[in-house]
Amino acid sequence: MKDEQVSRRGIPEATVARLPVYLRALGALAERDTTTVSSEELAVAAGVNSAKLRKDLSHLGSYGVRGVGYDVDYLVYQISRELGLTQDWPVAIVGIGNLGHALAGYAGFATRGFEVVALFDTDPRVVGETVAGLPVLPLDDLEEVSARRPISIGVVATPAGPAQQVCDRLVAAGVRSVLNFAPCVLNVPDDVDVRKVDLSTELQILAFHEQRKALASGAALDAASLATRTLAAGGDA
Amino acid sequence: MKDEQVSRRGIPEATVARLPVYLRALGALAERDTTTVSSEELAVAAGVNSAKLRKDLSHLGSYGVRGVGYDVDYLVYQISRELGLTQDWPVAIVGIGNLGHALAGYAGFATRGFEVVALFDTDPRVVGETVAGLPVLPLDDLEEVSARRPISIGVVATPAGPAQQVCDRLVAAGVRSVLNFAPCVLNVPDDVDVRKVDLSTELQILAFHEQRKALASGAALDAASLATRTLAAGGDA
DNA sequence: TAGATTGTTAATCGATTAACAATC
DNA sequence: TAGATTGTTAATCGATTAACAATC
Numbered sequence: 001m002k003d004e005q006v007s008r009r010g011i012p013e014a015t016v017a018r019l020p021v022y023l024r025a026l027g028a029l030a031e032r033d034t035t036t037v038s039s040e041e042l043a044v045a046a047g048v049n050s051a052k053l054r055k056d057l058s059h060l061g062s063y064g065v066r067g068v069g070y071d072v073d074y075l076v077y078q079i080s081r082e083l084g085l086t087q088d089w090p091v092a093i094v095g096i097g098n099l100g101h102a103l104a105g106y107a108g109f110a111t112r113g114f115e116v117v118a119l120f121d122t123d124p125r126v127v128g129e130t131v132a133g134l135p136v137l138p139l140d141d142l143e144e145v146s147a148r149r150p151i152s153i154g155v156v157a158t159p160a161g162p163a164q165q166v167c168d169r170l171v172a173a174g175v176r177s178v179l180n181f182a183p184c185v186l187n188v189p190d191d192v193d194v195r196k197v198d199l200s201t202e203l204q205i206l207a208f209h210e211q212r213k214a215l216a217s218g219a220a221l222d223a224a225s226l227a228t229r230t231l232a233a234g235g236d237a
Numbered sequence: 238m239k240d241e242q243v244s245r246r247g248i249p250e251a252t253v254a255r256l257p258v259y260l261r262a263l264g265a266l267a268e269r270d271t272t273t274v275s276s277e278e279l280a281v282a283a284g285v286n287s288a289k290l291r292k293d294l295s296h297l298g299s300y301g302v303r304g305v306g307y308d309v310d311y312l313v314y315q316i317s318r319e320l321g322l323t324q325d326w327p328v329a330i331v332g333i334g335n336l337g338h339a340l341a342g343y344a345g346f347a348t349r350g351f352e353v354v355a356l357f358d359t360d361p362r363v364v365g366e367t368v369a370g371l372p373v374l375p376l377d378d379l380e381e382v383s384a385r386r387p388i389s390i391g392v393v394a395t396p397a398g399p400a401q402q403v404c405d406r407l408v409a410a411g412v413r414s415v416l417n418f419a420p421c422v423l424n425v426p427d428d429v430d431v432r433k434v435d436l437s438t439e440l441q442i443l444a445f446h447e448q449r450k451a452l453a454s455g456a457a458l459d460a461a462s463l464a465t466r467t468l469a470a471g472g473d474a
Numbered sequence: 475t476a477g478a479t480t481g482t483t484a485a486t487c488g489a490t491t492a493a494c495a496a497t498c
Numbered sequence: 499t500a501g502a503t504t505g506t507t508a509a510t511c512g513a514t515t516a517a518c519a520a521t522c
Contacts, residue, residue, distance in 0.1 A: 012512070012513070013512090014512080014513060014514090015513095016442055016445050017438070017442055019441070019445075020435075020437065020438040020441040020442065021422070021438065023441070024420065024421070025422070038478090038479065038480090039479075039480070039481095040479085045422070046422065047422040047424075049514080049515070049516095051514080051515050051516065051517090052513090052514065052515070054479095054480065054481065054482090055481085055482085055513090055514080055515085057480095057481090058480090058481055058482075062480085062481070064479080064480050064481075065479085065480075065521095065522060066478080066479055066480040066481080066520070066521045066522045067477075067478045067479050067480075067521070067522040068478080068479070068480085068522065069478090069479070069480085070480090082445070083441050083442075083444055083445045083448075084444040084445055084447060084448030085441065085444060087448075089440075089443075089444050089447060091440075097339075098338060098339035098342050098343075099339045099343075101335060101339070102334075102335035102336045102338070102339040103436070105335050106335075106336075106436060108420065108436050108437035108440070109437075109440075111437055113440070113441065113444060114440055114444075152447055153440065153443055153444075153447065176447065176450060177443040177444075177446065177447045178443075179436075179439055179440065179443060183261065183345060184261070185258070185262070185282070185283065185284040187284075191450070193443060193446045193447075195439045195442060195443055197434055197436065197439060198257075199340070199343060199345050199416075199434065200257065200345035200346075200348055201254070201257040201258065202416055202432045202434060203326075203328075203345070203346075203350070203351055203390065203416065204256070204257040204260070204320050204322065204350065205253055205254055205257065205320075205432060206390055206414040206415075206416060206430055206432055207320055207321040207322060207326050207350060207351075207390075207414075208253050208256075208319070208320045208321055209414065209430045210321060210326060210389055210390065210413065210414045210430075211320075211321030213413060213428070249488070249489070250488090251488080251489060251490090252489095275502085275503065275504090276503075276504070276505095277503085286490080286491070286492095288490080288491050288492065288493090289489090289490065289491070291503095291504065291505065291506090292489090292490080292491085292505085292506085294504095294505090295504090295505055295506075299504085299505070301503080301504050301505075302497090302498060302503085302504075303496070303497045303498045303502080303503055303504040303505080304497070304498040304501075304502045304503050304504075305498065305502080305503070305504085306502090306503070306504080307504090
C-alpha cells in the first residue's frame with residue numbers, strides 16, 4: 001500500500017513527457033476499432049522501445065493482461081486521467097500576432113482537455129478583432145478577466161522584449177503554468193512551471209547534426225580519395 | 238591529440254540542446270556591450286547551474302581564461318561554429334496554412350544560419366500566393382526545386398494525415414533534417430534526423446503538473462481541515 | 475497445458491553537480 | 499603575490515534496456 005502510493009506520486013519526468021505520445025498512438029488505434037494492443041505494437045506506433053513503454057506504463061499501475069496486452073479504451077482513460085485531461089483547463093493566449101493567430105485557431109486546443117478562454121494583446125490595431133470566435137482583449141483586462149474566471153495555463157506568444165513582463169502579470173494573476181513561445185528565458189517563482197517551444201533552438205540542433213553529417217561524408221570522401229591515390233601510387237605509403 | 242579528437246567528436250546530446258540557449262544569452266550580453274562574462278553570470282542568464290555550463294563549454298575546448306571568464310564575442314563565434322551556423326542552411330516549408338504562414342514570416346529564420354528558400358502546398362487556393370516575399374509552389378515542384386538547389390532542412394507544417402507522405406518525398410529529394418510540426422510520429426531512415434515541435438504534448442505535460450499542484454493544495458487543505466477538526470476535538474485522535 | 479505477453483529486476487549508460495586543484 | 503574563476507574529477511542521480519519470472 002505504501003509502495004503503491006510512493007510509485008503513484010513519483011512518475012519520472014521522462015515518462016510524463018512520453019504519455020502524450022502514447023495517448024496519440026492509442027487514439028489512432030481506437031479510430032481503427034482496435035480493442036487490444038500489445039506493448040510491442042504500441043511501442044512501434046509511438047516510436048519507442050517496448051521495454052521502455054512497459055516500464056512507463058508500470059508507473060501508472062498494472063493495466064495490462066499478461067499473454068493478452070492492453071485494452072485500448074481503458075488505457076486511453078487511465079493515461080488521460082493521469083495527465084489531468086478528464087477536466088478542461090482554461091487557457092489564455094497573450095500576443096495575437098502571426099503565431100498567436102495560428103495558436104488560437106489550432107485544433108490541438110479543441111482536443112479534450114483544454115479550452116481557450118481569452119486572447120490578449122496590447123496593439124490597438126489588433127485589440128477588438130475577433131480571432132477563432134473570441135474577441136482580442138486589451139492586456140490591461142487580464143486581471144479582471146482572470147478574477148472572474150481563473151486561467152490555468154498562460155501562453156506567451158509575444159516578442160522577447162515584453163515576454164518577461166507579460167509572464168510576471170500572468171503569474172500575479174494566479175497562472176501557475178506557462179507555455180513560452182518567446183525566444184527568451186522566463187524567470188518565475190518555484191511553484192510555476194514554464195515549458196518552452198523554440199523554433200530557432202530546434203533549427204540550430206538540426207544544423208549541428210547536419211554539419212556533422214556533411215563532415216562525416218566529407219571525411220569519407222577524403223578517405224576514399226586517399227585510398228584511390230594510394231592505390232594509384234601502387235603502394236601502402 | 239587522440240583524446241582531443243575523441244572529445245571533439247562526442248559532444249553529449251544534452252549539451253548540444255543547450256548551446257542555442259547560451260548563444261542567445263551571449264547575444265543579449267553583446268548587445269549591451271559586455272565584453273567578458275563569468276560562467277556564473279552566463280549561467281544565470283541562461284537559467285542553468287554554472288557547473289553545468291562550464292562542463293558544457295569544456296566539450297568545445299578551453300575558451301575561457303581562469304580568473305577572468307569568457308570573451309563574449311569569441312564564445313559566440315566558437316558556439317556558432319560548433320552548431321554549424323557560420324554557413325547558411327537552406328530551409329523549405331511544406332504546408333502554408335496558419336502555422337506555415339507564421340513560420341515563413343518568423344524572424345528566427347532571418348537569424349544568421351538559415352534561409353527559407355521555398356514554400357510548398359497542395360491547396361490550389363494557396364499555391365501562387367506570395368508569403369513573406371516567396372511564392373507558394375505546388376508540392377509537385379519539390380523534386381525539381383531541390384534538384385536545382387539542395388534543401389538541407391525540411392519543415393513539415395501540414396496536418397497529421399499527409400505528414401508521413403510529405404516527409405517521404407522530402408527524404409527522397411535528399412533532405413536529411415526534418416522539423417515536424419504535425420501531430421504524429423514520422424518514420425525516417427537512420428541517416429535522417431527528425432525533431433518534433435508539439436503544442437498539445439507541451440500542454441498535456443503542463444496539465445499533468447497543474448493537476449499535481451491542485452491535488453497537493455487539496456491535500457494540504459485536507460490536512461489543515463483535519464488538523465482543525467482534531468484541535469477542535471481537543472485530542473490526538 | 476502451451477503459448478504469449480506483461481511487469482519487474484538488475485545491469486548499463488548518460489547527465490548532473492559539488493568540490494577543488496590548476497592557473498590567469 | 500592575492501583574488502578570482504576556469505576546467506576537471508568523482509560521486510550521485512535518473513533513464514534506458516535486455517532478460518526473464520510471473521501469470522493470463
